[in-house]
Amino acid sequence: MTEVTKEQVFNQVKDALVELFEIDVEDIQPDAHLYQDLDLDSIDAVDLVVHLQNVTGKKIKPDEFSAVRTVDDVVEAVTELLKES
Structure with a gap:
């Protein structure tokens, strides 16, 4: 199994946030709080x-x-999950 990078996971999370909640891509930064x-x-x-x-x-x-x-x-959290077999 190939190692998934944090950047790949970040891009998946970003895509999910845009797709599911119509959040502006510019607002999705690693330090952005989900709730606030x-x-x-x-x-x-x-x-x-x-x-x-x-x-x-x-x-x-x-x-x-x-x-x-x-x-x-x-x-x-997702990166850790993907490391588990």
Whole structure:
């Protein structure tokens, strides 16, 4: 299996945020807060998790995502998941 880079994961997360929530690409920065900066709510976060599960084929446990606050946190969580076999 090829190693997935954080940049690739960031691009997938960015695409998901644009596609699902119509967020401006310019607003999606690694340090952008999901709730304050991008105006997502908890339902949106669940939608994002479900979308990322479909994209990655990995099951994401809710507790793994409960600490996620920024776009980079999402990227880190997904990158870690993809490292697991």
